[in-house]
Amino acid sequence: VKPFVVDVADLVHRPGLRRRESLSGPTSAMTVAATHVEEGSILTIEATLEPVSAGVLATGSTEVSWKSECRRCEIAVNGVTNVTFREQFEPRTDPRVDDELDTYPMNQERVDLELVAREAILLDLPLAPLCREDCLGLCPTCGSDLNEGACECVSTPADPRWAALDALRLDE
Numbered sequence: 005v006k007p008f009v010v011d012v013a014d015l016v017h018r019p020g021l022r023r024r025e026s027l028s029g030p031t032s033a034m035t036v037a038a039t040h041v042e043e044g045s046i047l048t049i050e051a052t053l054e055p056v057s058a059g060v061l062a063t064g065s066t067e068v069s070w071k072s073e074c075r076r077c078e079i080a081v082n083g084v085t086n087v088t089f090r091e092q093f094e095p096r097t098d099p100r101v102d103d104e105l106d107t108y109p110m111n112q113e114r115v116d117l118e119l120v121a122r123e124a125i126l127l128d129l130p131l132a133p134l135c136r137e138d139c140l141g142l143c144p145t146c147g148s149d150l151n152e153g154a155c156e157c158v159s160t161p162a163d164p165r166w167a168a169l170d171a172l173r174l175d176e
């Protein structure tokens with residue numbers, strides 16, 4: 005089942021026509037740095053399709069949820085990416101491969117909107133998200149989560165004999 009493959013034969017033969025598509029279905033896994041979209045995640049696509057000289061123009065937005073970890077405290081973080089796209093599909097008469105062209109392939113008057121959606125999402129997934137803007141992260145010394153309170157390293161008053169050295173370190 006390819007829920008995102010749309011027949012555009014009607015558009016191709018009737019210039020001036022537009023069609024709106026609301027699609028959703030499972031997509032395969034994607035990973036960018038620490039962020040990933042799980043296998044089978046539900047991808048939604050809202051698109052307007054219209055004929056252009058050499059094919060079909062798809063304009064719209066797509067959404068999928070992702071999972072990652074906070075770059076400071078490593079806690080699990082999840083979110084939703086919603087990104088817009090505007091891409092053209094064309095029948096392949098050019099012998100070059102898809103990667104060298106700036107349009108998507110249109111085969112037998114069908115277009116696969118999942119190709120456009122996934123590429124837009126890959127570019128939009130956060131590489132290194134935060135659990136919250138003011139996340140305090142982990143103590144570099146003992147590794148405890150400073151969001152849950154100061155650790156021993158921070159709260160223990162320094163031995164007076166070390167105070168001079170600490171002051172030097174803070175100046176660095």
Ligand SMILES: [Zn+2]
Binds near residue numbers: 076077134135140
């Ligand atoms: Zn965090």
Ligand SMILES: [Zn+2]
Binds near residue numbers: 144146147155156
């Ligand atoms: Zn600590």
